[in-house]
Amino acid sequence: MxxxxxxxxxxxxxxxxxxxxxxxxxxxxxxxxxxxxxxxxxxxxxxxxxxxxPGFINAHCHLELSHLKAAIPEKTGLVDFVFNVVTQRNRFNEEQIAMAIAKAEDDMLLNGIVAVGDICNNTSTIPQKEKNRLAYYNFIEVSGWLPEIAQHRFEKSKTHFEAFQKIENSTIKNAFAAHAPYSVSNNLWNLLANQFNTKTTTIHNQETSFEDDLFFNKTGDFNRMYEMMQIDNAFFTPSGKSSVQSYASYLEQAKNVLLVHNTFIKELDIKFLQNQIPQFFYCLCVRANTFIENTLPPIDLLRKNNCNIVLGTDSLASNYSLSILEEMKVIQQNFPSVTLTEMLQWATSNGSKALQFDDELGSFEKNKCPGLLVMEHVEDEKxxxxxxxxxxx
Ligand SMILES: [Zn+2]
Incomplete structure (x- = not known):
């Protein structure tokens, strides 16, 4: 050849x-x-x-929400955003959903993405993933705030997990993932904790300031969300710790954990996580943060603490396109001391390591097949x- x-x-x-x-x-x-x-x-x-x-790794996406592009208003805050996703996602028919998934995958290919960490709440993306055009780490998402529904929710996710396991494609990996600290009860965490088993898992973390308010003293805007969703929150006793410090011990069996967003993470939390067993990766989705909450994560704090950073687009429900390059542009505009070399590391070798695709993707090393991109119109590495x-x- x-x-x-x-x-x-x-x-x-x-x-x-x-x-x-x-x-x-x-x-x-x-x-x-x-x-x-x-x-x-x-x-x-x-x-x-x-x-x-090398080709880019999109460490956080929800391909199954692609049909919600431009359907949800911007900058309303997390509670209203989540409420809108939950109430709007089922207003579309199967064909519309499938078409949007196919189009979104096409766009990721055009945008130089070779692997995706993809959140899965249902099985709608399976037919597209069987086409074997991109590598996927499917995170079968589990949520349920009321302790009494934990077993039922876990069983439902297990059915999804088994469906994903049947995809015949060597570039597919699957694992369970908790949706967010405010949507997973301790009962559900106990069921999940045994499933991580040297895999990579992920969770939306500290995306709003009031996530910590809930865990420290049961105050803040999530109480409004539970009311809107008619969930009786009387059972919940706050841990008196930050959200991430409240749930981290359930993740001990994972190899890697992708914490997504981290918009309101504190240095104390970062230092705490450095002493935990799994390797933590911090996934930035800056355009989604701007879209939902109009805030940005503390990137300089993460860099100062030598955190492993990776990049994600989140879904088209909260972004205009699935493009890692566009994420980098927003980071550079807002954090001018971040170099192009750093951002490219985040998008390539770090992402492939986080998703355990580093035997094949993420760098130009012998025998890998990482994809080959050319970035044009870059002046002085800006x-x-x-x-x-x-x-x-
Ligand atoms: Zn997300």
């Missing part, structure tokens, strides 16, 4: 920038053969204008509105 040789203005290998002297060699299917100096590369080298990098992305392989 003939080899393909690429020499670009800049080569990012998943970890660092290697400059414009190194040639990336792949086979026709995109399997990485080597990276060598251009003097040794021989003939047939293709010159690429822009930055070559993104701008005109920066674009093209998929080469």
């Amino acid at each position: 003939p080899y393909l040789k690429f020499l670009a203005d800049q080569l990012f290998n998943g970890y660092r920038m290697l400059g414009n002297e190194m040639v990336l060699i792949t086979n026709e299917k995109g399997k990485i053969i080597d990276i060598i100096n251009k003097q040794e590369a021989g003939e047939d080298v293709q010159y690429i204008k822009g930055i070559l990098c 993104l701008s509105a005109s920066t674009t992305l093209k998929r080469l392989l």
Whole structure:
């Protein structure tokens, strides 16, 4: 099989920038053969204008909510957003839902995404995932705030889990995941805790300020949400700790945990999590945070504490597109000290490690098949509105 040789203005290998002297060699299917100096590369080298990098990992998405694009008003706050999703998601027919899922996956492919951490509340995405175009880590989501419904909710999710397990596709992994601290009772956590078993799991974490209010002293806007949803919250006794410190011990059997959003995480929580057993990854979904709550996560605090950061788009219910590049642009605008190298690490090698796809994806290392992207119109390693992305392989 003939080899393909690429020499670009800049080569990012998943970890660092290697400059414009190194040639990336792949086979026709995109399997990485080597990276060598251009003097040794021989003939047939293709010159690429822009930055070559591995395919992107979208660590947090809800493909099954794609039909809610532009259906929910912006900047209403989390309680009203969640209420709108719950009440609106079933107003569409199966065909509309399937079409939106297919279109959203097409867009992710065009936007250079090669693997997705995808939240699954139902089985509607299975037919699309059987087409085997992207790698998926399916997080079979479990929720239920009332302690007495825990067993029933868990059994329902188990049925979904088994349906996902039947997909014949080597790039699919499945695990259970708790929806959020405010929607999973201790009874349900006890049922979930035995399922994590060296897998990766995920949870929406500290997306609002009043999540901690609930766990510290049972105050804040979630009381309004329970009322709106006619859930009797009388049983709940606050732990007197932050939300993440209240549930972290249930995650001990997981290998990796993706904490999604973290908009209101505190340094004390980060330090606490550094001493826990699983490896914690902090998933940023900045455009969704802007859409729902009009806030941004404390990215500089996470960087200062050497946190493992990854990037996600969240769903089209709270975003305009499923594009990791567009997420990076918003991060750079709001946190100018974040470098392009860091953001590319988050989007490639960190994401693949978090989702346990790092034997195949996330970096240009021999025998991996990570996808090959070129970022164009980047000046001095700064993104701008005109920066674009093209998929080469
Ligand atoms: Zn989400």
